Amino acid sequence: MNLTLRIWRQSGPEDKGRMVTYQVDDVSPDMSFLEMLDVLNERLILAGEEPVAFDHDCREGICGMCGLMINGDAHGPQRGTTACQLHMRQFSDGDTIDIEPWRARAFPVIKDLVVNRNAFDKIIAAGGYITAPTGSAPEAHSVPVAKANADAAFESAACIGCGACVAACPNGSGMLFTAAKVTQLGLLPQGQPERHTRVIGMVDAHDEAGFGGCTNAGECTVVCPKGIPLTTIGRLNRDYLAATAKRGDTPGT
Amino acid sequence: MDLFTEGDPIADTRAPDGPIETRWERRRFEAKLVNPANRRKMTVIVVGTGLAGGAAAATLGEQGYRVKSYCYQDSPRRAHSIAAQGGINAAKNYRNDGDSVHRLFYDTVKGGDFRSRESNVHRLAEVSVNIIDQCVAQGVPFAREYGGLLDTRSFGGAQVQRTFYARGQTGQQLLLGAYQALERQIGLGNVEMNARHEMLELIVVDGKARGIVVRDMVTGEITTEFADAVVLASGGYGNVFYLSTNAKGCNVTATWRAHRKGAYFANPCYTQIHPTCIPVSGDHQSKLTLMSESLRNDGRVWVPKVKGDDRNPRDIPEDERDYYLERIYPSFGNLVPRDIASRAAKNVCDEGRGVGPTKLGVYLDFADAINRLGRKAIEAKYGNLFEMYERITGEDPYEVPMRIYPAVHYTMGGLWVDYDLQSTIPGLFVIGEANFSDHGANRLGASALMQGLADGYFVLPNTVANYLADGPFEKVDGSHPAAVEARRDVEDRIQRLLAINGDRTVDSFHRELGQIMWEHCGMERSEAGLRKAIDEIRALRDQFWQRVRIVGDADGLNQSLEKAGRVADFFELAELMCIDALHREESCGGHFRAEHQTPDGEAQRDDDNFAYVAAWEFTATGQPSVLHKEDLTFEYVHPTQRSYK
Numbered sequence: 073m074n075l076t077l078r079i080w081r082q083s084g085p086e087d088k089g090r091m092v093t094y095q096v097d098d099v100s101p102d103m104s105f106l107e108m109l110d111v112l113n114e115r116l117i118l119a120g121e122e123p124v125a126f127d128h129d130c131r132e133g134i135c136g137m138c139g140l141m142i143n144g145d146a147h148g149p150q151r152g153t154t155a156c157q158l159h160m161r162q163f164s165d166g167d168t169i170d171i172e173p174w175r176a177r178a179f180p181v182i183k184d185l186v187v188n189r190n191a192f193d194k195i196i197a198a199g200g201y202i203t204a205p206t207g208s209a210p211e212a213h214s215v216p217v218a219k220a221n222a223d224a225a226f227e228s229a230a231c232i233g234c235g236a237c238v239a240a241c242p243n244g245s246g247m248l249f250t251a252a253k254v255t256q257l258g259l260l261p262q263g264q265p266e267r268h269t270r271v272i273g274m275v276d277a278h279d280e281a282g283f284g285g286c287t288n289a290g291e292c293t294v295v296c297p298k299g300i301p302l303t304t305i306g307r308l309n310r311d312y313l314a315a316t317a318k319r320g321d322t323p324g325t
Numbered sequence: 326m327d328l329f330t331e332g333d334p335i336a337d338t339r340a341p342d343g344p345i346e347t348r349w350e351r352r353r354f355e356a357k358l359v360n361p362a363n364r365r366k367m368t369v370i371v372v373g374t375g376l377a378g379g380a381a382a383a384t385l386g387e388q389g390y391r392v393k394s395y396c397y398q399d400s401p402r403r404a405h406s407i408a409a410q411g412g413i414n415a416a417k418n419y420r421n422d423g424d425s426v427h428r429l430f431y432d433t434v435k436g437g438d439f440r441s442r443e444s445n446v447h448r449l450a451e452v453s454v455n456i457i458d459q460c461v462a463q464g465v466p467f468a469r470e471y472g473g474l475l476d477t478r479s480f481g482g483a484q485v486q487r488t489f490y491a492r493g494q495t496g497q498q499l500l501l502g503a504y505q506a507l508e509r510q511i512g513l514g515n516v517e518m519n520a521r522h523e524m525l526e527l528i529v530v531d532g533k534a535r536g537i538v539v540r541d542m543v544t545g546e547i548t549t550e551f552a553d554a555v556v557l558a559s560g561g562y563g564n565v566f567y568l569s570t571n572a573k574g575c576n577v578t579a580t581w582r583a584h585r586k587g588a589y590f591a592n593p594c595y596t597q598i599h600p601t602c603i604p605v606s607g608d609h610q611s612k613l614t615l616m617s618e619s620l621r622n623d624g625r626v627w628v629p630k631v632k633g634d635d636r637n638p639r640d641i642p643e644d645e646r647d648y649y650l651e652r653i654y655p656s657f658g659n660l661v662p663r664d665i666a667s668r669a670a671k672n673v674c675d676e677g678r679g680v681g682p683t684k685l686g687v688y689l690d691f692a693d694a695i696n697r698l699g700r701k702a703i704e705a706k707y708g709n710l711f712e713m714y715e716r717i718t719g720e721d722p723y724e725v726p727m728r729i730y731p732a733v734h735y736t737m738g739g740l741w742v743d744y745d746l747q748s749t750i751p752g753l754f755v756i757g758e759a760n761f762s763d764h765g766a767n768r769l770g771a772s773a774l775m776q777g778l779a780d781g782y783f784v785l786p787n788t789v790a791n792y793l794a795d796g797p798f799e800k801v802d803g804s805h806p807a808a809v810e811a812r813r814d815v816e817d818r819i820q821r822l823l824a825i826n827g828d829r830t831v832d833s834f835h836r837e838l839g840q841i842m843w844e845h846c847g848m849e850r851s852e853a854g855l856r857k858a859i860d861e862i863r864a865l866r867d868q869f870w871q872r873v874r875i876v877g878d879a880d881g882l883n884q885s886l887e888k889a890g891r892v893a894d895f896f897e898l899a900e901l902m903c904i905d906a907l908h909r910e911e912s913c914g915g916h917f918r919a920e921h922q923t924p925d926g927e928a929q930r931d932d933d934n935f936a937y938v939a940a941w942e943f944t945a946t947g948q949p950s951v952l953h954k955e956d957l958t959f960e961y962v963h964p965t966q967r968s969y970k
């Protein structure tokens with residue numbers, strides 16, 4: 073099939089950026105979306121033009137490195153699918169496809185479709201862990217975990233940190249990402265001692281990094297390639313309320 | 326000109342002798358310690374943030390060392406360990422099915438086709454039980470039974486259920502556990518994290534590894550970084566084949582640059598071809614996707630009995646199907662180790678009985694399991710893998726059998742290390758897939774995660790202390806001649822690549838190199854093929870340095886330039902792999918030489934002549950490497966013809 077691509081080109085953080093139109097012909101429906109971009113880039117290089125920079129690594133939907141706004145949808149039209157797992161059979165001959173980077177205050181553009189997502193790491197560093205220095209662990213079976221809790225923890229732990237939730241959010245909020253980790257660790261007995269410090273630390277880091285607040289728009293869960301549910305944010309809010317109440321704060325101040 | 330010369334033998338002098346069960350304990354006791362106040366004065370560089378590197382950096386940070394960590398991805402959480410699906414082995418014997426440290430040790434030595442070191446493998450089996458405890462404490466959500474205890478399953482090459490798992494995303498969950506521990510240390514200021522940085526050279530001062538040259542992939546800035554010890558945890562080199570299950574960015578540059586600086590490269594020809602990957606669909610293919618080996622617990626592998634049978638698989642009656650693994654290997658059936666399953670698939674396809682549009686595929690069929698257990702049970706076990714398969718192929722594996730074919734997955738070879746995981750360059754330690762240590766000629770399923778975490782959490786933090794106890798070493802900075810030279814080499818190489826301005830892309834060369842390697846140094850190797858491959862690699866490498874085209878400059882993000890540097894190193898590695906494969910006149914594990922097989926087509930080892938590790942020393946570009954042999958002795962597991970029949 074033959075496609076028209078309109079791709080965001082931006083040479084660096086200082087450049088204003090613009091959409092540039094490219095024609096790509098003879099695209100196989102069995103190609104992945106990124107392989108289609110590879111084809112374009114090969115052609116650009118041979119023509120002496122700079123290839124389109126985009127992030128990607130595992131190309132099997134698990135590393136979370138790829139992230140493209142495709143026709144205005146984070147990761148494109150197929151639900152539960154990262155851009156690298158999206159295949160061209162989802163498109164039709166003659167389509168025009170807009171491709172843009174994640175756009176959010178906390179994710180500044182580095183070049184073309186590549187953005188800086190370090191803010192996510194800072195949120196984890198502020199509490200998204202269980203303190204268990206190497207060697208200190210008790211025998212694994214000394215703490216049973218109810219299967220339902222283990223399964224629910226896994227569901228939240230499946231987050232790949234791609235940032236689609238932020239890109240889709242009208243407020244540029246990273247709350248689904250934060251809530252997924254708060255939920256996973258809060259559901260496990262091992263996570264209880266740090267439950268309150270964790271949620272406060274992570275939410276503070278989230279706000280400091282320039283993410284917007286959550287207004288329960290729910291766009292994040294629609295685009296999340298791993299199906300992290302909105303209920304995680306409810307759980308985060310409850311934990312946050314309990315933690316701040318215990319600390320003696322008035323929530324919201 | 327000869328392809329190589331032979332030098333003095335090499336030996337591991339670090340492993341204690343005596344009863345194998347006591348060696349690790351004795352090594353830990355004999356190793357020197359560093360007192361906590363002195364640790365703060367010492368810096369360790371860790372390159373790579375996968376299971377091995379992430380775990381090591383976190384643990385060293387916890388212990389009080391100053392750690393500088395580097396990864397090429399935008400976050401340490403994205404290292405390719407994240408893609409491991411199936412599970413992690415541990416000798417917990419929670420199933421009471423006869424497992425033990427000794428059995429895991431035995432299975433791993435046998436699974437490696439008697440080409441690994443007994444001392445190392447025994448330590449791995451011992452430490453395996455601590456890994457599970459550690460990960461559970463971190464909140465890794467392993468699969469559990471209704472009673473709240475951990476669930477386990479079987480994996481290829483074992484008859485016990487010792488594999489712990491988190492659905493089909495075990496690697497992700499273990500890596501996030503290590504990543505979170507690492508982020509905690511970053512937050513505490515003990516680890517300095519440098520994401521989007523690529524190591525391009527090792528700095529050796531007075532014979533000791535003292536630093537690295539890195540390129541900031543965003544700004545293009547090249548800097549020299551120094552430490553008292555350098556740890557490489559940069560993964561394997563499967564991408565020399567272009568198409569593999571590795572992430573696109575995985576590369577050999579860190580280890581290859583260290584090799585050029587004096588670290589021996591061991592057993593480069595030992596590559597693992599994984600039997601269950603989604604077949605290639607066309608020339609545009611940029612990578613291959615694994616379907617976890619755990620699927621072989623419930624899926625049955627078959628091809629039609631008759632050549633060229635193009636019927637819909639559902640229309641082929643039972644008695645016209647050949648469940649060839651169950652037929653040839655009745656005792657292990659579909660759960661034979663990876664090397665054996667891969668070669669069997671190749672053989673039936675070579676006979677013309679392959680399936681799918683390219684005829685390079687076999688069926689992995691779940692119809693029996695769905696009938697027996699119900700669709701819901703299969704969904705719970707493998708749902709995410711089935712969805713992934715459908716997204717890629719457009720076919721529904723609940724209705725139509727999957728089509729699978731072997732693909733390059735893992736490299737058992739790597740930099741040579743002693744029992745302390747130290748390379749032949751003092752102060753340079755190598756952990757995880759980047760070293761050669763524990764898997765011999767074939768790695769068993771669910772053992773890569775075990776080795777990465779064993780090295781990172783438990784082995785390296787003990788052994789590196791023994792080296793650092795003699796530190797801190799004399800301060801070195803960027804003005805040291807060795808640092809100036811290493812930095813200039815990096816800059817020159819980049820300028821040379823940019824100046825070629827030829828007429829072919831990096832990817833076109835990489836793809837062609839991969840085809841040569843797959844054809845001649847893949848599942849089956851022969852003397853004629855390997856000699857041909859060496860000539861072709863050399864010719865193609867010359868072409869690369871004359872015709873590659875890289876657009877843009879070195880002063881910012883330039884993904885073509887990054888790739889070009891990596892492919893240039895793959896060219897050199899590829900030649901060494903072929904030479905290693907050519908010199909090893911036997912078949913063992915993943916290394917199958919057509920000239921050396923039993924009458925029924927199994928690998929024929931030659932223990933009299935080849936029971937050694939081949940450690941290669943770099944001399945100069947274009948000059949033959951020097952082979953150093955480390956003899957392998959087997960006191961506990963006696964080499965036998967490996968049989969899974």
